[in-house]
Amino acid sequence: MTKKLLICYGTRYGTTTGIVQEIEKTAEAIGADVSVVELQKKLPDINVDDYDIVIIGSAIQAGRWKKEPLEFIKKNIETLSTTKVALFVVCGDAGDPQRCGFAQEEYLDKIVELFPTLNVISTGLFGGMFDFKRYSFPVRALVKRIIKSRLPEGEELPEKMDFRDWDMIREWTRDLVEA
Numbered sequence: 001m002t003k004k005l006l007i008c009y010g011t012r013y014g015t016t017t018g019i020v021q022e023i024e025k026t027a028e029a030i031g032a033d034v035s036v037v038e039l040q041k042k043l044p045d046i047n048v049d050d051y052d053i054v055i056i057g058s059a060i061q062a063g064r065w066k067k068e069p070l071e072f073i074k075k076n077i078e079t080l081s082t083t084k085v086a087l088f089v090v091c092g093d094a095g096d097p098q099r100c101g102f103a104q105e106e107y108l109d110k111i112v113e114l115f116p117t118l119n120v121i122s123t124g125l126f127g128g129m130f131d132f133k134r135y136s137f138p139v140r141a142l143v144k145r146i147i148k149s150r151l152p153e154g155e156e157l158p159e160k161m162d163f164r165d166w167d168m169i170r171e172w173t174r175d176l177v178e179a
C-alpha cells in the first residue's frame with residue numbers, strides 16, 4: 001500500500017526547504033505519497049493521523065530549533081504518540097566531524113527527551129550552509145567570528161560553506177520509507 005508521508009518544517013534562510021525538497025523527491029521516487037508544509041506563525045490544522053509517517057524538521061539557530069516545529073509537536077503530541085515520527089535538523093555543526101556528536105545530543109536527543117511520549121522511529125542530522133552574504137551585517141559579523149575561531153590560524157573564510165550531503169539525505173529517506 002502507498003505510504004502517506006507528511007513533512008512539516010521550519011526554516012530561517014531556506015536551506016532546510018531545499019533539503020525537504022530532496023526528501024520529498026526521494027520518497028516519491030519509491031512510491032510514497034508526500035505532503036509538505038512549511039510551518040509559519042499560524043500553525044495549520046492538519047489531521048496528523050491521516051499519515052503513516054510524520055517527518056518534523058528544523059533549522060538550528062543559536063543552538064535551538066525554530067519555534068514553529070516545536071509548537072507543531074506540542075499541538076499534535078497525542079496523535080504523534082501513536083503515529084510514526086521522524087525528526088531531523090539542518091545545522092552547521094553536522095558539517096564538522098568534531099561537533100557531530102554534540103549536535104546529535106543537543107539538537108535531536110534532547111528533543112526526544114523533551115517529548116518522551118513522541119513515537120520517534122528515526123532522527124536525521126543534516127549539514128546545512130553558511131551563506132554569509134544572505135545575513136544582515138551584524139549576523140554575518142557574529143557568525144563569521146564564531147566560525148573563524150574554529151578554523152586553523154590564518155585560514156580564510158569562504159563566502160559560502162556548504163555542508164549538505166545529498167547521498168546521506170537520500171539514504172535516510174529511503175531507510176525511513178522502506179522500514
Ligand SMILES: Cc1cc2nc3c(=O)[nH]c(=O)nc-3n(C[C@H](O)[C@H](O)[C@H](O)COP(=O)(O)O)c2cc1C
Nearest residue numbers: 011012013014015016059062063091092093128129
Ligand atoms: C545566526 C545563525 C546562528 C546559527 N547557529 C547555529 C548553531 O548554534 N549550531 C549549528 O549547528 N548551526 C548554526 N547555524 C547554522 C545553520 O543551522 C545553517 O546555516 C542552516 O543551514 C540554516 O538553515 P536554514 O537556511 O533553513 O535557516 C547558525 C546560522 C546562523 C545564520
